[in-house]
Amino acid sequence: MRRVLTLALGVSLAGAAVAEPRGFTATDLVQLDRVGSPALSPDGKTVAYTLREADLVANKARTGLWRVPVAGGAPQRLTGTSSTDVEPQWSADGQWLYFLSTRSSSMQVWRLPMAGGEAQQVTDYPLDIGSYKLSPSGKALALSMDVFVGCDTLECTTAKLQKQPGDKTSGMVYDGVFMRHWDTWSDGRRSQLFYTPLDAYGQTADEPIRISGGLDGDVPSKPFGDASEYAFAPDGKSVVFSMRVAGREEAWSTNFDLYRAGLDGKAAPKNLTEANKAWDTAPVFSADGKSLYYLAMKRPGFEADRFAIMAMPVGGGTPREIAPDWDRSAGGMSLSPDGKLLYVTADDLGQHPLFAVSIADGSVKRVADRGTIAGYSVGKAGIVLARDTLTAAADLYFEPATGGAERQLTDVNKARLADVRFGDYQQFSFSGWNDETVHGYVVKPWNYQKGRKYPVAFIIHGGPQGSMGDHFHYRWNPQTYAGQGMAVVFIDFHGSSGYGQAFTDAISQHWGDRPLEDLQKGWAAAQTQFDFLDGDRACALGASYGGYMTYWIAGVWNQPWKCFVDHDGVFDNRMMGYATEELWFSEWENGGTPYDNPEGYEKFNPINHVKDWRVPMLVIHGELDYRIPSSQGMAAFTALQRKGIPSQFLYFPDENHWVLKPQNSVQWHESVNAWLKRWTAD
Numbered sequence: 001m002r003r004v005l006t007l008a009l010g011v012s013l014a015g016a017a018v019a020e021p022r023g024f025t026a027t028d029l030v031q032l033d034r035v036g037s038p039a040l041s042p043d044g045k046t047v048a049y050t051l052r053e054a055d056l057v058a059n060k061a062r063t064g065l066w067r068v069p070v071a072g073g074a075p076q077r078l079t080g081t082s083s084t085d086v087e088p089q090w091s092a093d094g095q096w097l098y099f100l101s102t103r104s105s106s107m108q109v110w111r112l113p114m115a116g117g118e119a120q121q122v123t124d125y126p127l128d129i130g131s132y133k134l135s136p137s138g139k140a141l142a143l144s145m146d147v148f149v150g151c152d153t154l155e156c157t158t159a160k161l162q163k164q165p166g167d168k169t170s171g172m173v174y175d176g177v178f179m180r181h182w183d184t185w186s187d188g189r190r191s192q193l194f195y196t197p198l199d200a201y202g203q204t205a206d207e208p209i210r211i212s213g214g215l216d217g218d219v220p221s222k223p224f225g226d227a228s229e230y231a232f233a234p235d236g237k238s239v240v241f242s243m244r245v246a247g248r249e250e251a252w253s254t255n256f257d258l259y260r261a262g263l264d265g266k267a268a269p270k271n272l273t274e275a276n277k278a279w280d281t282a283p284v285f286s287a288d289g290k291s292l293y294y295l296a297m298k299r300p301g302f303e304a305d306r307f308a309i310m311a312m313p314v315g316g317g318t319p320r321e322i323a324p325d326w327d328r329s330a331g332g333m334s335l336s337p338d339g340k341l342l343y344v345t346a347d348d349l350g351q352h353p354l355f356a357v358s359i360a361d362g363s364v365k366r367v368a369d370r371g372t373i374a375g376y377s378v379g380k381a382g383i384v385l386a387r388d389t390l391t392a393a394a395d396l397y398f399e400p401a402t403g404g405a406e407r408q409l410t411d412v413n414k415a416r417l418a419d420v421r422f423g424d425y426q427q428f429s430f431s432g433w434n435d436e437t438v439h440g441y442v443v444k445p446w447n448y449q450k451g452r453k454y455p456v457a458f459i460i461h462g463g464p465q466g467s468m469g470d471h472f473h474y475r476w477n478p479q480t481y482a483g484q485g486m487a488v489v490f491i492d493f494h495g496s497s498g499y500g501q502a503f504t505d506a507i508s509q510h511w512g513d514r515p516l517e518d519l520q521k522g523w524a525a526a527q528t529q530f531d532f533l534d535g536d537r538a539c540a541l542g543a544s545y546g547g548y549m550t551y552w553i554a555g556v557w558n559q560p561w562k563c564f565v566d567h568d569g570v571f572d573n574r575m576m577g578y579a580t581e582e583l584w585f586s587e588w589e590n591g592g593t594p595y596d597n598p599e600g601y602e603k604f605n606p607i608n609h610v611k612d613w614r615v616p617m618l619v620i621h622g623e624l625d626y627r628i629p630s631s632q633g634m635a636a637f638t639a640l641q642r643k644g645i646p647s648q649f650l651y652f653p654d655e656n657h658w659v660l661k662p663q664n665s666v667q668w669h670e671s672v673n674a675w676l677k678r679w680t681a682d
Contacts, residue, residue: 019419023446023483026669028420029474030662031056033412035386035394036063036375039088039097044381045070047396047409048088048097053081059663065099065112068409070381070398075410078112079119085110087131087227091138096202098122098134109141111202123196123204126158130191131220131227135236140197140263141204142211142230142239146189149214153207157189178251181581182223183624183656191218193230193241195263209265217243221256221281228282228332233314234289238262240272242281242294252583254279254303258294272312273319278305282331287339290314293322293359295330301584302508304465306501307331309342309357323362327500330357337380345373347498350427350439350469354385368399372471384409388472390443390479391422421446423482427470430525432518433494433506440522441469442530443478443488455537455680457481458523458561459490462544464507464515467498475658475665476543484673486680487533489526493518495545509591511545511573512552512604519549520557537680541565541672544628544657548606551636554617555609563679564617565672568628568657571636573605574598579629610639616646618675620668622655648675 034052041048046067054061065078065085079085083103090097096111103110104121107128112119123129125145132143147157172185179186194208212219219241220229230241240260246253256279259269273280278297285292292312296319297305306329312319322342330344342357352372356365368376371389382401388394396409423444432438445454459476461468468476468490478488492499493515495507506514527535540561542550547569554564570576577586577594587593591600602608617640621633633649640647650671652664659668 021421021446022419023485024417024420024422024477024479025483026480026666026673027056028417028483029477029480029669030054030665032393032416032474034474035396035410035412037086037088038375038377038384038386038396039090040070040377040379040384041090042092042094042379044379047377047384047398048078048090049386049396049410050086050088051412054662056662056666059661061662065097068396070384070407070409072407072409075412089132089134091134092136093138096138098132100129100132109143109204120202122198122202125204125208126154131225133227133230133232135232136234137236138198140195140236142232143194143196143208144191144220145194146191147210148188149190149192149216161187176248176250177583178581180626182626184223184626190216191220191222191225193219193239193261195239195265209263211239211261211263211265211269212241212243212259213261213265213269215243215245215259215269216247217245217250219243231283231285234285234287240283240285240292241269242283251581252301252587254297254301254584256281258283258292278302279307280310281307282333284333284335284342285314287335293333293335293342295333302588303582303585304463304497304504305329306504309333309344311359321362322359323357323364325362326357326364328355329497329501329504330355332376334376334378336378343367343376343378343383345376347467347469347496349498350441350467350492351498352467352469352471354383368397370470372469389470390425390441390472393472420483422479423448423488425470425478428526428529430521432521433514436494436503438491438493438518438522439469439499440489440491440526441478442526442533443482444532445482445485445487446479447485448532450532452532453534453537454485454487454532455676456487456489456533456535456539457676458538458540459488460519460540460542460546460549461490461492461496462542462546463497464493464495464511464545465497465504467492467496469498480669481673481676484677486676487530489523489533491519491522493522508589509600510604511548511589512556515549516553516557519553523560535560537562537682539563539565539676539680541567541676542569543567544569547628550617551606552604552609554615555606555612558612558615561615563675564615565620565675566617566633566636567620568622568625568633569636570606570628571632571639572607573601574607576628576632577601579631581626607635607639610643613640613643613645616675616679618648618650618672620650620652620671622652622657622659624654624656627657 037050039048052063068075085101087100098111101110109122127145130144193212196204196208244256258272261269277300280296282295295307299305309322328346332345354368354373375386377384383399385397398407425443547566550566619637621630637649
């Protein structure tokens with residue numbers, strides 16, 4: 001049917017023209033405005049937040065600052081679209097909103113007067129500010145910058161970064177294996193923590209004081225660490241931060257410790273958690289400064305161990321676990337205004353709620369249910385939440401402290417999605433490996449009609465210690481397939497988070513059997529429970545570990561599938577053990593190094609079953625993926641081509657483990673959808 005004025009129009013009962021419903025598309029996905037970083041003002045009346053706005057034509061996005069009244073009302077833009085403005089933090093008196101901005105051509109700290117007026121630059125350093133935190137008094141900043149550890153000044157680092165005239169060499173010499181990480185090659189710099197007082201005009205000192213002591217590590221951690229990894233003491237006289245100081249063992253160590261540092265930079269930081277050889281992070285002080293709360297793992301070398309909530313006397317003493325019987329891994333921790341509760345988020349049965357944990361007795365209560373809590377901010381009047389679900393991108397909501405109905409504060413994509421109909425979804429369960437309950441979700445096509453059968457996209461999530469649940473994902477979003485008229489099924493197989501640590505642990509050294517059994521039983525259960533799934537027209541697809549599993553089932557369980565899509569998957573376990581950057585991951589998951597335990601790498605190695613491949617496959621890989629190097633995807637595609645199996649290779653020279661650029665994302669989805677339609681057509 002021809003579209004009129006880009007929208008097919010119908011007529012409402014009232015006679016007004018309305019848009020005809022349609023499915024959700026990849027173009028919709030990349031153009032959605034994205035809410036984040038809610039920050040409740042000290043008086044509890046206003047929420048500042050970030051809004052990411054994409055420009056598909058320019059192939060980029062900008063993030064700016066907005067605010068909205070908690071009592072309700074129209075959101076107000078605080079900063080323009082000519083710069084990237086992120087990480088809003090209120091001053092203690094609420095008169096200023098601090099933030100990071102690129103408006104001075106580098107990332108620096110700025111502040112905006114809430115009474116009106118132009119933003120003022122706070123820092124003016126020759127290096128980008130990576131993160132920052134305002135002191136309790138508002139008279140100082142802690143901030144991070146990438147510097148050469150041996151440099152005493154910022155200018156020393158900038159001088160070292162400048163190529164000398166006449167120097168035509170390009171070689172880099174490395175003394176350790178952690179020479180590249182995620183999507184970046186190391187140039188020798190470390191993210192170090194600095195302190196600087198603010199003068200009466202809100203300006204910083206010319207040269208900040210390094211308080212991380214020149215330790216050979218990064219604070220915050222890379223690549224995804226943030227300011228939650230350090231905290232000012234309530235009196236503002238010291239800072240506690242999390243850092244891994246591992247030397248040549250960094251690539252196979254998960255030993256992060258908490259260090260306490262004075263603000264004059266004269267004394268070496270004191271290690272507070274040296275006894276624990278696993279991960280310690282996310283420090284939060286009690287209001288009186290006498291206790292330090294933090295998150296800790298117990299098993300060295302395991303990045304997916306349970307994060308327990310710990311309490312440590314600042315004056316010295318034995319740490320205690322606050323909620324030892326709560327079998328969830330905590331994250332995103334903050335203290336309640338009365339100092340009696342710790343708020344944390346955690347995966348839980350296919351959702352990601354907010355919980356309140358009693359410091360006194362360890363009791364745990366769900367505070368915010370439904371979907372995924374992507375961010376929150378706590379005040380005396382209540383809690384502001386950034387929540388999303390499988391049918392709604394993130395928006396802000398307010399939960400009053402006195403109880404009562406939750407209020408929605410924003411609806412940022414209302415106009416853009418006015419004519420979109422999302423596919424309904426339902427969680428289901430079945431008996432999986434070891435007769436244990438396993439959960440999954442099914443999403444109906446947007447145009448579902450009772451009595452019809454629909455082709456299926458069977459998505460296998462990555463991690464593998466993650467969860468695919470009630471969440472509006474910006475890369476692997478089930479609605480982009482439902483919007484094409486497909487049904488979607490995905491399973492939280494053994495190894496997934498949110499079902500207890502034993503459930504998560506079950507996948508280690510069992511990549512190819514226990515989760516495979518769950519996927520097989522889950523696929524059978526879904527077809528039994530939902531009669532609209534066409535089991536004869538289904539394709540399996542996944543990324544990272546999901547890509548590994550796609551390669552694996554291509555050889556050992558290919559009977560049900562009409563096609564496969566594999567994004568950045570592990571094709572050869574043994575080479576992955578040598579080529580990935582975070583060696584601790586492969587070594588834990590396979591029971592040692594490839595040379596000490598080769599059998600562990602070969603037991604479930606997809607490359608050993610290529611002889612049984614027969615199903616058409618689309619392989620996708622990014623060149624900047626150092627987690628699973630692009631040679632893995634190229635090798636798999638070579639195998640497909642050599643065997644004469646219908647196949648394509650989609651290569652992104654400018655993307656990492658994820659596809660992030662808006663137009664690349666659209667191309668990715670269009671290529672995947674075309675492949676699915678080709679092989680599931682009637």
